[in-house]
Amino acid sequence: MRFAHLTRLCLPFAAAFLVTGCLDDGGSSGGDDTNSGRIHYLGVSGLSYQTASQSGTTDGQGRFRYYPGETLSLRVGNLPIIEDVSAQEYVTFLEFLPETREPLQSPGVDDEALRDHRLIEEQQFGNTTLLNMTRFLMALNWSQFVAEDQGIDIRPRVITQLNAALSDPNLPDSIDFTVNQADFTAEDSPVNRLLAAICFYPEDNVLCSEPPTDDEINSAPPRPENDEDIDPEVTYSEDLESLRDRILQAVRQIEDADNERARTYLRRELNAISREVARRYFLADHKANHPASDTTIKTIQIRRIGGAPSLAQLEAISKREQDVVIHSWDWQDADVDYFVAGSAGGESELLINFRPANTYRWVRKQIRVIID
Incomplete structure (x- = not known):
């Protein structure tokens, strides 16, 4: 089914989970048919996870196992973090909370009048609960700050001390991530009292x-x-x-992971996932040359590395419609049709914007069309 570009209509397509390779460790056999998911792009290690069929601890790359259709629950030690979040290839902190997860399904529109999920992701960075939870998990990183090229490393020694603190009758046994930030970061707040009970050095230090x-x-x-x-x-x-x-x-405080560090970390991880998703797709050509006399309809094919593309939505524009016109697009066939309308010497950049079937993220590719 093909749609003229004047309607700019994008139809939904049933989402399908992307099957990825199984974890390399964890004692799985060669016949293990579970999928491998990951918390963020660079990972959050040391979290206890539970699905309907799988349980364990996220590894050094933040990976967990699941079957498509299952939900995921996470704990850090004995402290619950999330419950019943959809298990998938990448689970980000934005998907931990309904109030930051649901808006992701409605992308923003950028200056090119094209849909862009990153605009909506950025809007969620003001959510207090999201920031509180992000800051706490960052504060549990073994080193004081999360390095730019590394994920969050929550080590067994930290988990052991956290569990001991949670069991101490003189310390809080839970953290309310929904409180305002003044209460969350107060010197005697539950999160600071628990962090003060954890030493982020070897036991004999x-x-x-x-x-x-x-x-x-x-x-x-x-x-x-x-x-x-x-x-x-x-x-x-x-x-x-x-x-x-x-x-x-040396006592860790929640202010060590302030709001700006949390936003920078979230932005880094989300952008890395977007780039990874985009790298899987390409256009059959990156440049096309046509004589001005050839006004027949041409087709641009969207391709996927290692398999056929499965798209949920698709749209396209020409940056110079007086030279090259978008005729139609088809999300089912993953292609865009266009024709030359200008004279020799003209050219246009065509922007092909699409959402793969297994994600809310949009991918944008471009092709330069030159009129000879």
């Missing part, structure tokens, strides 16, 4: 010990002014004071 008390510092002898009088076997008050400062400075 001195920074994981209790800081010296004021009494211990005041009871210790002062450091001699003359270096020759310093006894290496004696711990001086200045040493204890310095150690206390180092231990206190």
